[in-house]
Amino acid sequence: MCKPCYENSPHTVLSRAAGWARRMPAVPVWWDTFTAHLQTHRHTFYAADAITHTARLILDSGTTDPDKLVNRAQHAMPWLVRPLTDFFRTHHLHDAPKTAENVRAAVLRERRIEAVPLPPRPAVRAFAQALLDQRERAAALGLRPNRLKTIEIRLDTVRDLALHVTGRGHRAWTSLTITDLKAFLAQNPARRASWLVGLRQFFAHAHRTGAVLHNPAASLDAPQARGYRGATLTLDEQRNLYRRWNGPDEMHPHEAFIGLAALLHAATTTELRLLTIDDLTPTRHAVRFPGRTVGLTLDTATWKALTGCLSHRASLGTDNPYVLVTRLTRTTRGPAGAAHIRDSLAPVGLLPRILRSTRLLTLATELDIKQLTAALGMSYAGAAHYA
Numbered sequence: 001m002c003k004p005c006y007e008n009s010p011h012t013v014l015s016r017a018a019g020w021a022r023r024m025p026a027v028p029v030w031w032d033t034f035t036a037h038l039q040t041h042r043h044t045f046y047a048a049d050a051i052t053h054t055a056r057l058i059l060d061s062g063t064t065d066p067d068k069l070v071n072r073a074q075h076a077m078p079w080l081v082r083p084l085t086d087f088f089r090t091h092h093l094h095d096a097p098k099t100a101e102n103v104r105a106a107v108l109r110e111r112r113i114e115a116v117p118l119p120p121r122p123a124v125r126a127f128a129q130a131l132l133d134q135r136e137r138a139a140a141l142g143l144r145p146n147r148l149k150t151i152e153i154r155l156d157t158v159r160d161l162a163l164h165v166t167g168r169g170h171r172a173w174t175s176l177t178i179t180d181l182k183a184f185l186a187q188n189p190a191r192r193a194s195w196l197v198g199l200r201q202f203f204a205h206a207h208r209t210g211a212v213l214h215n216p217a218a219s220l221d222a223p224q225a226r227g228y229r230g231a232t233l234t235l236d237e238q239r240n241l242y243r244r245w246n247g248p249d250e251m252h253p254h255e256a257f258i259g260l261a262a263l264l265h266a267a268t269t270t271e272l273r274l275l276t277i278d279d280l281t282p283t284r285h286a287v288r289f290p291g292r293t294v295g296l297t298l299d300t301a302t303w304k305a306l307t308g309c310l311s312h313r314a315s316l317g318t319d320n321p322y323v324l325v326t327r328l329t330r331t332t333r334g335p336a337g338a339a340h341i342r343d344s345l346a347p348v349g350l351l352p353r354i355l356r357s358t359r360l361l362t363l364a365t366e367l368d369i370k371q372l373t374a375a376l377g378m379s380y381a382g383a384a385h386y387a
Contacts, residue, residue: 013039016048020055028064037087050083066093105148112155116162119171123211124158130205157198178216193222232358246301253308254324254344260302262355269352273335275323292377360386
């Protein structure tokens with residue numbers, strides 16, 4: 001057999017596993033299952049290599065216990081941890097590490113499940129386990145797994161539905177109709193979209209597992225208004241803030257610059273944090289915020305506030321390259337934290353995103369969306385949200 005055929009032949013994995021099984025004093029009970037798992041989940045060459053290194057790990061450690069093998073692989077062969085963990089968890093031979101967060105989340109999930117009346121409770125417990133399995137699979141594949149908080153929210157929705165329908169005489173999920181779900185969603189129209197996501201996931205799982213014969217949530221929808229609906233400032237409020245930050249009042253220079261940059265130029269927290277001295281062009285009173293493709297000539301008030309930040313930076317005697325330097329970052333070369341940007345506006349009781357959103361709404365009505373994306377370095381979808 002030529003080398004390419006040998007590396008791609010399924011027989012390679014079987015012969016490799018059989019050969020190492022003869023060398024081991026005690027063959028693990030899961031060895032054949034592990035071999036079959038690698039054949040179907042890994043490339044032949046990679047699977048054969050995993051067989052060899054797993055066998056060597058067993059011979060060196062003298063144990064076949066899944067937990068001990070995974071712990072030893074973390075130090076001796078880190079690349080082997082993933083295939084071992086994938087196999088052991090799939091066949092329920094190894095549990096995920098229990099951190100304080102996982103333990104707390106498990107207690108909260110159990111509390112929600114126990115709150116469901118007894119007849120429909122087993123289906124909810126199976127749904128919770130399916131969400132956990134989905135989370136583990138996503139983590140193993142390098143995808144973004146569901147947060148534990150998201151799973152709790154989904155269980156909250158199903159628990160509330162169970163309490164609602166049992167109060168109306170339903171004793172099983174199979175008796176629910178679309179009318180029952182509509183009545184439940186009508187209790188809180190503001191949360192209809194969030195609740196409907198949880199109901200769709202639950203009934204889709206229940207339908208796949210045979211807990212219900214049909215999915216009553218499949219035809220429901222939650223129409224939502226398009227466009228930005230967050231908090232913004234009125235024109236009078238914007239004028240008052242401009243007078244404060246461009247007036248003679250004594251304040252920390254960071255407050256004036258952060259406020260004006262966000263209110264007049266839609267600067268983000270990240271852009272303000274990462275703004276360096278090299279991004280400034282003093283001769284033109286211009287600045288290029290990080291992430292934007294074009295420079296921006298600042299108005300007189302914003303440049304005056306920026307000059308105050310530079311004077312404050314000079315008084316600290318720092319080598320930090322960033323414009324906004326704090327007491328904690330003056331001895332380092334790192335940027336200020338996002339909390340500093342937020343706390344600088346605490347005297348006016350506003351968040352930077354509210355100032356930025358106010359400006360974006362104005363620009364979206366005055367500029368073409370392509371001009372807006374080019375000027376601010378935004379994506380088309382992000383800019384269209386404000387149009």
